Amino acid sequence: MAKAPWVTFRPEIKVLDCTIRDGGLINGHMFEDKLVKAVYDTCVVAGIDYMEIGYKNDKKIFAPDTHGSWKYCDEDDIRRIVEDNDSNLKLSAMADAEKSNYKQDILPKKDSVLDLIRVATYIHQIPTALNMVKDAKDKGYEVSVNLMALSIVKDRELDEALDLFADCEADVVVIVDSFGSMYSEQIRHYARKYLKAVKGTGKEVGIHAHNNQQLAFGNTIEAIVCGVNRLDATISGIGRGAGNCPMENLLSFLRNPKFNLRAVLQCIEEHFLPLSKELEWGALIPYLITAYFNQHPRSAMELRAGDKKDNYVEFYDHWNEA
């Protein structure tokens, strides 16, 4: 098994910034252009491999009056920020199974600055997801398939899904700890399982961790040690609920000289520190509690939005009695 070396680096490792895409789950993707541009510029200077700028989701499902551009990633909106993306940074958008009008809204690659389409799916949506994967590959994109809410998927169903993923057109299969409920041993278990499933196919395995238990970075390291080469992170760890693996931590760990930690620190100082006064994310106690009970963070986000946001014991009792 591949080992993460202490003083050198594994050149196969690629980092994907999903700051705007996952962070947008806090505020309906209503970021100012200035911030999106700052993240783009930072990713370019920091040597990050991919930036996921948002979702390719359906305006009929997510109303444009309560969602920003990055819920849909219309080509003109992306180009407003990146122009023709004259850089080494590749651009990604995520499309949710059953929430994306993908046939129409995802353009042929030749007409788009996007490079990668990541298909997000729950276990019951796999047939739709596989259609979306094929559609994106046929249109000329790199493609990833991300099975969400892994911590509540039964082993037998997962085995079937992994067989299908191994045979599908996707280039990458991502381990997604949506509830932030996994410990390093679960990550190791799934990393080995996913790597075994794609062995010989040329596909890579990725990791998308959440920080409910302050384990997003540690679990990402664990996945790296197991041989996972595609890593999701966000600047300042921004993301739904507890947030994600912080990019600044990840780049300080990876030893590849192409990465530039300083650029990320500068972006935090100038943009994310002010933003953190307006939006809340991070490893707060309610998110630890939902992870402990292997629940979606939704209820904790609702708690944090209300008057009882610090009533930890009442929230714990609510789930404990459930």
Added chain:
Amino acid sequence: MAKAPWVTFRPEIKVLDCTIRDGGLINGHMFEDKLVKAVYDTCVVAGIDYMEIGYKNDKKIFAPDTHGSWKYCDEDDIRRIVEDNDSNLKLSAMADAEKSNYKQDILPKKDSVLDLIRVATYIHQIPTALNMVKDAKDKGYEVSVNLMALSIVKDRELDEALDLFADCEADVVVIVDSFGSMYSEQIRHYARKYLKAVKGTGKEVGIHAHNNQQLAFGNTIEAIVCGVNRLDATISGIGRGAGNCPMENLLSFLRNPKFNLRAVLQCIEEHFLPLSKELEWGALIPYLITAYFNQHPRSAMELRAGDKKDNYVEFYDHWNEA
């Protein structure tokens, strides 16, 4: 090697709360009695094995006008909180090599409610530390020896120290990541080394992690997986600089039914949430930077106390140019 099981627990594991002792490094140990009593009561109800209530350090070195009771842990002060400690919770105090007037200030066990003396030492203080270990054991205590700043100790010196620790009177030898600079692979390396060194002596190995890189909990899990049985944690993760492994995370991970997570959540809600408005601790960017450069967090604490507390890039450049 011992494995941490997923659905059951390892009964040998013992948890030490060092909330007041390490947290006191933020405020000169000037906590109100009410808070110290709340932590004591919480530890009792939560089934925690040890509570470290402070230091046994020298009033000639640490002036009483700028330090609270828990820098010295005079017997009367401890009893003011715990009376005769009529509970299953054992009490601990730490004594720093060369900063403790231990011969005089550490009473014979029969005259003290303390159960455990933990001797903290840097690598150049080992002979003094060994004298202190012997003194505490002769007086009737359980004894631990904690080698600090491990991330800057040379392997050859560490091997010599571990040989001496294996032969000394201590019951426990603790891995201390003072700078919070270690990744799981270093933790594994040291855990195996320490466990090998004490093999056959009956001594246990412990872990004391710091949260500079948001890895205190993850690294504590890694140590558990390797077979480390003595775990340090603090309520709400309070502690010098970035703080420590959060007790609430640790208890949510450990499956021993004797532990009571709810009691810790209650203590956070009632006491540590208000305290967090007065004192600062946590995995802030400057602590990530000192860990990245394998430095003591002192400079980051100074930064946070001043006007430039969020000048991350300048602080990074300072260390990068050093």
